[in-house]
Amino acid sequence: xxxxxxxxxxxxxxxxxxxxxxxxxxxxxxxxxxxxxxxxxxxxxxxxxxxxxxxxxxxxxxxxxxxxxxxxxxxxxxxxxxxxxxxxxxxxxxxxxxxxxxxxxxxxxxxxxxxxxxxxxxxxxxxxxxxxxxxxxxxxxxxxxxxxxxxxxxxxxxxxxxxxxxxxxxxxxxxxxxxxxxxxxxxxxxxxxxxxxxxxxxxxxxxxxxxxxxxxxxxxxxx
Amino acid sequence: xxxxxxxxxxxxxxxxxxxxxxxxxxxxxxxxxxxxxxxxxxxxxxxxxxxxxxxxxxxxxxxxxxxxxxxxxxxxxxxxxxxxxxxxxxxxxxxxxxxxxxxxxxxxxxxxxxxxxxxxxxxxxxxxxxxxxxxxxxxxxxxxxxxxxxxxxxxxxxxxxxxxxxxxxxxxxxxxxxxxxxxxxxxxxxxxxxxxxxxxxxxxxxxxxxxxxxxxxxxxxxxxxxxxxxxxxxxxxxxxxxxxxxxxxxxxxxxxxxxxxxxxxxxxxxxxxxxxxxxxxxxxxxxxxxxxxxxxxxxxxxxxxxxxxxxxxxxxxxxxxxxxxxxxxxxxxxxxxxxxxxxxxxxxxxxxxxxxxxxxxxxxxxxxxxxxxxxxxxxxxxxxxxxxxxxxxxxxxxxxxxxxxxxxxxxxxxxxxxxxxxxxxxxxxxxxxxxxxxxx
Numbered sequence: 084x085x086x087x088x089x090x091x092x093x094x095x096x097x098x099x100x101x102x103x104x105x106x107x108x109x110x111x112x113x114x115x116x117x118x119x120x121x122x123x124x125x126x127x128x129x130x131x132x133x134x135x136x137x138x139x140x141x142x143x144x145x146x147x148x149x150x151x152x153x154x155x156x157x158x159x160x161x162x163x164x165x166x167x168x169x170x171x172x173x174x175x176x177x178x179x180x181x182x183x184x185x186x187x188x189x190x191x192x193x194x195x196x197x198x199x200x201x202x203x204x205x206x207x208x209x210x211x212x213x214x215x216x217x218x219x220x221x222x223x224x225x226x227x228x229x230x231x232x233x234x235x236x237x238x239x240x241x242x243x244x245x246x247x248x249x250x251x252x253x254x255x256x257x258x259x260x261x262x263x264x265x266x267x268x269x270x271x272x273x274x275x276x277x278x279x280x281x282x283x284x285x286x287x288x289x290x291x292x293x294x295x296x297x298x299x300x301x302x303x304x305x306x
Numbered sequence: 307x308x309x310x311x312x313x314x315x316x317x318x319x320x321x322x323x324x325x326x327x328x329x330x331x332x333x334x335x336x337x338x339x340x341x342x343x344x345x346x347x348x349x350x351x352x353x354x355x356x357x358x359x360x361x362x363x364x365x366x367x368x369x370x371x372x373x374x375x376x377x378x379x380x381x382x383x384x385x386x387x388x389x390x391x392x393x394x395x396x397x398x399x400x401x402x403x404x405x406x407x408x409x410x411x412x413x414x415x416x417x418x419x420x421x422x423x424x425x426x427x428x429x430x431x432x433x434x435x436x437x438x439x440x441x442x443x444x445x446x447x448x449x450x451x452x453x454x455x456x457x458x459x460x461x462x463x464x465x466x467x468x469x470x471x472x473x474x475x476x477x478x479x480x481x482x483x484x485x486x487x488x489x490x491x492x493x494x495x496x497x498x499x500x501x502x503x504x505x506x507x508x509x510x511x512x513x514x515x516x517x518x519x520x521x522x523x524x525x526x527x528x529x530x531x532x533x534x535x536x537x538x539x540x541x542x543x544x545x546x547x548x549x550x551x552x553x554x555x556x557x558x559x560x561x562x563x564x565x566x567x568x569x570x571x572x573x574x575x576x577x578x579x580x581x582x583x584x585x586x587x588x589x590x591x592x593x594x595x596x597x598x599x600x601x602x603x604x605x606x607x608x609x610x611x612x613x614x615x616x617x618x619x620x621x622x623x624x625x626x627x628x629x630x631x632x633x634x635x636x637x638x639x640x641x642x643x644x645x646x647x648x649x650x651x652x653x654x655x656x657x658x659x660x661x662x663x664x665x666x667x668x669x670x671x672x673x674x675x676x677x678x679x680x681x682x683x684x685x686x687x688x689x690x691x692x693x694x695x696x697x698x699x700x701x702x703x704x705x706x707x708x709x710x711x712x713x714x715x716x717x718x719x720x721x722x723x724x725x726x727x728x729x730x731x732x733x734x735x736x737x738x739x740x741x742x743x744x745x746x
Contacts, residue, residue, distance in 0.1 A: 118651060138657060146654020153652070156645055159312075161319035173308055175654045223653065 102283030117141035146175035150224030154236040157220030181227035194222040228260035313666040331675025334628025347702035358430040360579035364568035366593035386565040400578035405570040420512030442492030448510040452492035456502035486515040498699040664730035672722020
């Protein structure tokens with residue numbers, strides 16, 4: 084159960100969410116991603132009220148405006164790296180439209196170059212190392228420059244060096260596109276790298292004020 | 307399009323479970339098509355036991371009885387047809403050819419059929435196949451016999467072997483025609499019809515061995531000039547009752563044929579058959595009747611056709627089991643695919659997309675299963691047709707899919723798509739419960 088009186092995040096902010104397991108981090112992300120519905124209150128993201136949207140409209144919102152990176156096993160095993168990266172554009176027309184005239188393959192190549200995985204584009208995802216997989220997942224989350232990037236402990240399976248490099252690249256690309264980054268981790272060492280840190284156990288009691296992401300969900304139902 | 311591509315790639319990714327599912331559907335479809343082919347083969351073997359004969363004429367009585375006794379060699383003929391009547395119809399303007407049959411004797415459990423060369427010339431089975439010899443020739447003399455392929459195989463006969471016929475049809479032969487032995491002069495090629503299980507002699511041969519039996523009983527010594535012969539117990543024989551058994555009666559004295567059991571008629575034109583049947587049935591000099599083999603066979607098939615229904619029920623269950631197997635495998639694969647579903651949801655796949663992904667997957671499984679199953683059955687039919695015919699006497703035709711099979715296969719594919727909805731809805735519920743968390 085999650086009870087957040089109020090939470091506001093600015094557009095373009097890099098937010099670090101932390102807390103022990105079971106404190107509701109993933110549930111909060113689910114609410115932000117429009118996969119879970121709050122039982123009460125409202126969730127406004129980028130001007131959309133997720134709490135009152137239909138399931139279909141939330142799917143649409145998620146596809147168009149959101150990039151999501153999981154802790155691990157991000158990739159569809161039967162697609163190549165390139166197919167995985169372009170998947171959001173192929174699944175959803177409005178995400179594709181965000182690329183403008185650039186073909187999805189080109190956009191994927193450009194991101195892959197920045198994430199240093201361009202040599203792997205035609206590889207089988209099962210051949211990749213964990214670090215490479217996470218970069219592919221980042222490329223997929225970032226394709227079409229979504230306004231909100233949600234990362235659920237994406238670095239927990241990486242060693243310290245690769246973790247730093249991964250974050251560096253992620254910040255760089257999010258900074259270029261002006262995306263808001265919601266980053267969840269239990270590793271507090273990363274906290275200084277972010278604009279702002281939120282402790283989830285405290286969030287249940289304390290409200291923060293901003294203007295881009297306005298969450299005043301009272302209870303998010305998780306699993 | 308993308309969904310179908312994802313479905314196909316996903317299935318290929320899980321090659322082992324996919325191929326197991328496809329195999330189970332393929333086997334059930336193969337069984338279904340195979341059973342259907344065997345069923346039709348049974349029916350066709352049955353109705354092709356005799357072909358090109360337009361009318362079977364025998365003493366008035368039961369239709370099936372006449373069919374069974376003349377074509378299938380089962381049961382006894384009720385009465386005989388006089389030679390005059392036979393000649394009368396043989397000369398009928400509509401008649402092209404006739405094959406007389408004289409039944410009533412047997413040889414070690416096999417029937418003896420007295421007939422003429424016309425049998426070897428005109429008898430047809432399975433469309434247009436005729437009686438052929440492995441060795442030898444048709445019987446000419448009244449002590450020559452031709453044996454069917456099965457008789458020759460089971461009793462180990464070859465050309466020149468002497469055989470002894472017995473009076474009566476029961477397997478327990480009671481009175482032997484030992485005084486009139488026959489010689490095997492021909493062996494027939496297997497037809498896989500009742501033709502294989504009979505011994506063929508000339509009509510004169512039948513008359514000759516019944517010489518002196520006109521009253522239906524064995525001639526008593528008092529009637530003949532045989533002092534030594536004392537009924538059936540006489541092993542050494544002695545003099546034949548009236549005249550010595552001539553090796554060939556063609557050139558010599560003709561045995562007078564007085565009656566036959568039935569005869570087959572081929573008409574000059576198929577249309578004449580009905581008119582001829584009316585003429586036979588209204589014949590006032592002797593109570594005879596004519597049956598159209600096709601009609602009589604169909605009538606008989608209906609009376610034994612419940613076996614077909616049993617096969618159909620079995621088939622339906624086979625298909626049902628195949629489809630259940632498909633649901634089970636799709637359903638169990640859902641758990642290992644929860645992560646995949648969560649990823650798809652996270653990158654913006656709509657609910658409809660996830661549902662249609664699974665529905666298309668199960669539909670694809672059903673389609674591939676059907677194609678493999680049909681291919682399998684044709685390969686098996688191609689390889690197994692000969693051995694099945696040789697061992698079971700059942701000719702299974704290789705034919706294009708009939709409407710029944712197409713309907714069945716259509717139902718399997720449709721059920722594949724429909725049943726895909728069950729795991730699809732379950733996956734959707736999972737996605738709601740799981741949210742974006744990844745349950746490993």
